[in-house]
Amino acid sequence: MELLSLLLSPLVLLALAAVYAVGSSLIRRRPAVRRRALVRFARRVDLPLPDAPLWAPVEAALTRRNVAVDLGAQIGIAAAAVVGLMLGHPGGRTGDIGAELGLWGMVVVGASVAGAATGSAWAGARDARRGAPAPGSRLARPTASVITDYVAPLELWSARLMAFAAAGALALGLVIATGVDTVAPAELLHIGTVLAAVVGPMALWLGVVTERRLLDLPxxxxxxxxxxxxxxxxxxxxxxxxxxxxxxxxxxxxALLMAASFGVGDPTIANGLLGLLGAGVLGLAVVGIASSASKPQRHFRQRLWPRDGASYPGVGSDRPAGGSH
Structure with a gap:
């Protein structure tokens, strides 16, 4: 527990984030690493490898995205660490180091993923504004693309639903609090729990706005x-x-379920909340496995480039002659 507390301490997180961000940026720009990343990505999305002159811009765009994701994730962790420094070391307020380390770990994970997504969106938007083909040679689709052309329904709607997980956990806590004497509903409504409940829906709203802007880019x-x-x-x-x-x-x-299980004061309810937490982890794992099995990276192929279509990449006349999987 002491080692975990040290690793999750804000100052250590700041140092690790800085070292990783610099190291990852340097490593991902190495030619051999760039090539391997492109080969792996082509295999995942089931596209032939691009030949010159397409190889260089695709490889560069993929590298910029990967670097931006790493950098964004570390900025998110650093931001969480700064908040941690402002609030104090985990365990310093309640004395329950286990509970607060769990909460702190959840905050770090959420901040990291939010930062990574921000970095990816920034890189994607920047690349969409780069350059243009020769005049008169630009292709255009007859209809505008929508989010479901690029993201599989299971992945899309599970993400939409789970954005409200914290709000649901808080609502559940309020319902439970009305039936027990160990905790009052008002005790659950403070700045921390309210922020935790609204940050998911806010992230969803920002995500939807970002999706629309990315889809509108040429x-x-x-x-x-x-x-x-x-x-x-x-x-x-x-x-x-x-x-x-x-x-x-x-x-x-x-994090809210974990905090409630440690603070409810009733062993039966606490065990029930931990059981609900375990069920949530199991359900999330099942959805993740089902989504992974459907190969979500190739969903855009099924929607925009069906194999029986005449313009299927790798079959049409404009496929690079030397491209391969």
Whole structure:
């Protein structure tokens, strides 16, 4: 417990975040690392590897996204650490180091994911505004793309729902408090719990606004193959943005359940809350496994580039001759 307390201390988190951000930025820019990242990504999205001159811009865009995700995550952790320094070391207020370390860990996870999604969205928006193909060669779709073209329904709606996990946990706590004598409902309503309950829905609202702005940005492509790669990169960014409210809602929701289980004062209710927390973890794992099995990275292929279509990348006449999986 002492080691965990040390690792989660704000000053240590600040130092680790700074070291990781600098180290990751340097490593991800190495040519061999950039190439491996592109090869892995092409395999995940089921696209042939791009040939020159498309290889360089795709590799650069993917690298910028990966660096921005790492940097954003560490900025999120650093922001959480600053808040921790302002509020005091975990365990310093209630004396229950185990409970507060659990809460603090949830805050760090949520801040990290929020920062990563912000970095990904920033990189994606910046790349969408870069350059354009030669005049007269730009492709355009007859209809505008929507979020469901890039994010699978299970992934999209589970993220939307779980953004309200903390609000649901607080509501459950208030219901329980009305039936016990050990804690009053008013004791649950303070600045910390209210902020935890609203941060998920706020993140969802910001995420939806960001999704719409990213979808409104133009896609510049001179071939169907280039457009398919643009879709692959866009889908990755949109999935990052969609999943941020999920992580924030789940982390704050689980933190509230954990805090309530330690503070309710009734062993039966405390065990019930911990059981509910365990059920939530299990349910989240089941949804995650089901989503992973559906290969969400390739959802945009099914929606925008069906295999039986004439313009399917890798089948059409504009596929790079040397491209391979």
């Amino acid at each position: 896609q510049t492509a001179a071939s169907t193959f280039e457009l398919a790669w643009s879709d692959a990169l866009r889908a990755q960014v949109l999935r990052d943005v969609v999943n941020a409210p999920l992580a924030i809602g789940v982390s704050t929701g689980f």
